Amino acid sequence: MRIIEKLSTPLSKESGPEQKKERKPGFMEAIGAALLKNIAYQDKISPELSKAENEFHKRRGEKDPLAAKMKNTERKIYVHLDSIRRAIEAGGSEVELSVLDEIVDGNPDLGMPGINITKIGDIPNSYWESQAQISRDRDGYLGGITRIDKINLQKDIAERQQQSIESWLAYLRDESCTYPTWFKLYTLDGISKMGVYSSKKQLFAKRDRGTVAPYPHFDQRALDKVYDAIVSVYDPKSHDIEATDGAGRPDKNLIALIKSGNFNKLYSKFLLETRHIVDVPKNAEEVRGRWVEYGPGDEDRLAMAADGTPWCIASPQVASNYLDHGDSSSKRSYREQGEENKNRFILLHLIDSTTGNESDTACASIRIGNDGKVAEISGLKDGQGLDDPLLQFVEKKVKELPGGSDFLEHFMQNRKIIAIDHKWQHGENLSEEEITFIEQCAHSEKDGRLSFLKEITSKKHGASIDLDAYIQSRYTPRDHIEAYLDGLVLHGASIDVVAQKLSYEQIIKNIDKLTSYGASIDIQEIATKIHPETMLEYLDSFVSHGVSIDTLISRMEPRQIIDNLDRLIDEYHAKLDIDTLIDQANESSIQSNLRPLVHYGADINKITQKISPEAIAREINFLKRYGANIDISKLIEEADLQILDRTTIQQLLTNGANADEISAKLGRAKIQRHLDILIIHGANIDTLMSLASVDAYVISSTIISNLDAILANGGNINYLIEKLASWDICKNLEKLLSSGANVDTILESLDSEDIAENFDLLAAHGGNRSEMLKLAYDSEEE
Numbered sequence: 001m002r003i004i005e006k007l008s009t010p011l012s013k014e015s016g017p018e019q020k021k022e023r024k025p026g027f028m029e030a031i032g033a034a035l036l037k038n039i040a041y042q043d044k045i046s047p048e049l050s051k052a053e054n055e056f057h058k059r060r061g062e063k064d065p066l067a068a069k070m071k072n073t074e075r076k077i078y079v080h081l082d083s084i085r086r087a088i089e090a091g092g093s094e095v096e097l098s099v100l101d102e103i104v105d106g107n108p109d110l111g112m113p114g115i116n117i118t119k120i121g122d123i124p125n126s127y128w129e130s131q132a133q134i135s136r137d138r139d140g141y142l143g144g145i146t147r148i149d150k151i152n153l154q155k156d157i158a159e160r161q162q163q164s165i166e167s168w169l170a171y172l173r174d175e176s177c178t179y180p181t182w183f184k185l186y187t188l189d190g191i192s193k194m195g196v197y198s199s200k201k202q203l204f205a206k207r208d209r210g211t212v213a214p215y216p217h218f219d220q221r222a223l224d225k226v227y228d229a230i231v232s233v234y235d236p237k238s239h240d241i242e243a244t245d246g247a248g249r250p251d252k253n254l255i256a257l258i259k260s261g262n263f264n265k266l267y268s269k270f271l272l273e274t275r276h277i278v279d280v281p282k283n284a285e286e287v288r289g290r291w292v293e294y295g296p297g298d299e300d301r302l303a304m305a306a307d308g309t310p311w312c313i314a315s316p317q318v319a320s321n322y323l324d325h326g327d328s329s330s331k332r333s334y335r336e337q338g339e340e341n342k343n344r345f346i347l348l349h350l351i352d353s354t355t356g357n358e359s360d361t362a363c364a365s366i367r368i369g370n371d372g373k374v375a376e377i378s379g380l381k382d383g384q385g386l387d388d389p390l391l392q393f394v395e396k397k398v399k400e401l402p403g404g405s406d407f408l409e410h411f412m413q414n415r416k417i418i419a420i421d422h423k424w425q426h427g428e429n430l431s432e433e434e435i436t437f438i439e440q441c442a443h444s445e446k447d448g449r450l451s452f453l454k455e456i457t458s459k460k461h462g463a464s465i466d467l468d469a470y471i472q473s474r475y476t477p478r479d480h481i482e483a484y485l486d487g488l489v490l491h492g493a494s495i496d497v498v499a500q501k502l503s504y505e506q507i508i509k510n511i512d513k514l515t516s517y518g519a520s521i522d523i524q525e526i527a528t529k530i531h532p533e534t535m536l537e538y539l540d541s542f543v544s545h546g547v548s549i550d551t552l553i554s555r556m557e558p559r560q561i562i563d564n565l566d567r568l569i570d571e572y573h574a575k576l577d578i579d580t581l582i583d584q585a586n587e588s589s590i591q592s593n594l595r596p597l598v599h600y601g602a603d604i605n606k607i608t609q610k611i612s613p614e615a616i617a618r619e620i621n622f623l624k625r626y627g628a629n630i631d632i633s634k635l636i637e638e639a640d641l642q643i644l645d646r647t648t649i650q651q652l653l654t655n656g657a658n659a660d661e662i663s664a665k666l667g668r669a670k671i672q673r674h675l676d677i678l679i680i681h682g683a684n685i686d687t688l689m690s691l692a693s694v695d696a697y698v699i700s701s702t703i704i705s706n707l708d709a710i711l712a713n714g715g716n717i718n719y720l721i722e723k724l725a726s727w728d729i730c731k732n733l734e735k736l737l738s739s740g741a742n743v744d745t746i747l748e749s750l751d752s753e754d755i756a757e758n759f760d761l762l763a764a765h766g767g768n769r770s771e772m773l774k775l776a777y778d779s780e781e782e
Contacts, residue, residue, distance in 0.1 A: 026082045030066045031234040032182025033078035038261030039189070042073050081182050092709050093175050094654040096184075098621050100173060103188040105595055105622055113192045113207070114595070117161050120154040121536060121564045122209040134383045137418050140447030142483035147533060157212045160315040164214035165191070171218060183227055190263025191215060197308040199277055203268050209566065214315060216267070217307045225270035226263070233258045277308075278350040278359035280380070284389040288351040290358060291397055295344040296323045305347050305362045310384055313345065313365075322367070342372040346401075348394065363387070364394050366401065373403025377411065417441070421449045427490025430457065452480050467493035471501050482506045485513060495519045504530045508538045511545060523547055532556050536564060539572065549574050558584040565596040578602045582610055591615045594622065604628045613639035618648050620655050632657050641665045650677050659683035668692045676702050680709045685723050700725040704732055711739055718745045730754050737765040752776060
């Protein structure tokens, strides 16, 4: 398949999708409407906006030749998109940012999931169980995943998700990204629904609130192809634009895919075309590959090689932590300490035996620690195990590396311990050989499996052990009882003896298993005694075993209720007084849950009364969108502007804040950093120069660089002329004159030589020839 790209060039920071043909205003919006109707975008337009658009359509829609050809649904979307285009033309890029924010924030009522960062309460228990199993199999740790572990893991998940979506947001929000707004909306809406990539399905899984995977990696080449393909199909006059197959015929499958509007499938298709991915062969003899080494400084390359894998190094930040710090969380940087850094990864990239192409994505990883020895092996199977066909290939490489033989010996021994551990846990008796192996294994206090199995098999081979007595012993750790719950019962232990040994948290965590074995559990008593944070982790278990949601909520603090609004209302149908909760909650809790609170009907003005001025400033677009009454001057007076970032300052200015009032509170360094946006929004230039000691030449350069935006915001061209350096005036003379600059004002700012050089242009715009001749003559005399 190929796309003949003549309507638009591939998007880059320099070029963007530049339209080569002159089109009527609204033409690109018509293409957007034709596409977006296929994803029911009309349902995602807020009722208030729809009403305004309908009025707009009544006034002029029928006279619009593009709108006249459309059916009602498509026309509605077109008018919506066209009104956005007009608003952006009048108000600048800030208007588009506000429109994009609505997609980022989301609106569940309208089918807009938004960019979700997974909360700890949304992560399914199956994920925690898998993490516990990984820890058990890798290190022999039987303690499971603690509350602190969960908090730390959720922070890591959230950071990786935030990092992964930032590359998309930064690109689509950048002024140099010249995709039409509708395509940015389409892209963000599509990305918000995409989870982890499946190489088998060649597609990203559907994302939900509990998805722990980062968002898809941003690939500009693939996104360019998505855009070009869409335009090629929906441009009715562009006969030289075709989605064609290798023989030059229309690619019907691609055309149908484009018209389906499925961003996931489109992006996945073109992502595969920009990257080469080789699946792991079924047989060991067919494995062909190349080992590639990644060291400090190769973080981005390493992350790309791990993209689509379960490895945490698919995040450039995590990759950097490993390469520069030695692990994913250490704050100690070898580079900063001036020590030799031996950390590196060696990744296996498979080679397609048919084409000879090398896979961009790796299938096996060997981590080398800062001691220069093998520290870890990872694969793509569940628990990051190696696919069986790769075992020999990886083993051969590991043996060649320092510490490889010792690591392999430990690795193979651990595989055997895992097999024995699983066997006993499933109620199977161990063989004489397996018991002997366990007895002869070097004992490690950290390996709970060996401690337990040695204890269970410490009697003479074939002799039985009193499991109930073992369980009841005060020396037997509860963690061991929980970890071997199935095995103990299947080998004859009393289920009630087991249950009596466990803590409330262990009981509720395993309640389905315990009751299936016949244990008698007083779930109501546990609900009244267990810690509320633990209770929140196992809401499903409590509710499914008969505890009412109202009973559970009565034990929660307002903060805990607000942090879990989505679950409590959507999943458990809890009846909550949101405004009362806001009265009772602290500022931090409200700020962290602003969107769900608004979604579930909180009084928007009650919210603004509870949160800090700085939080209002950061969320001003969102708050105003939902009707908050914000006194912008009072907000500027109360907020600490020094701690606000550039984007927030820009939002305040866009929402009517007085640029001079902001300048007075910013301080010298901040004014210099935000000089352009302050001038764009009408700050007094003399005041800025006084407050921040800004060089006049810097002012002149800033005005010229942002002239269009300044004028669009009502800037006085003749006032600006007075602040420009003469060479900036000369270099941009034609643009200044065509923007309405008074020629006499310009003449006052130019020296005689400049006037002489630009005589004809100045005269064409009304300059007095006699006066200019005199000035030019004076120049020659001098």
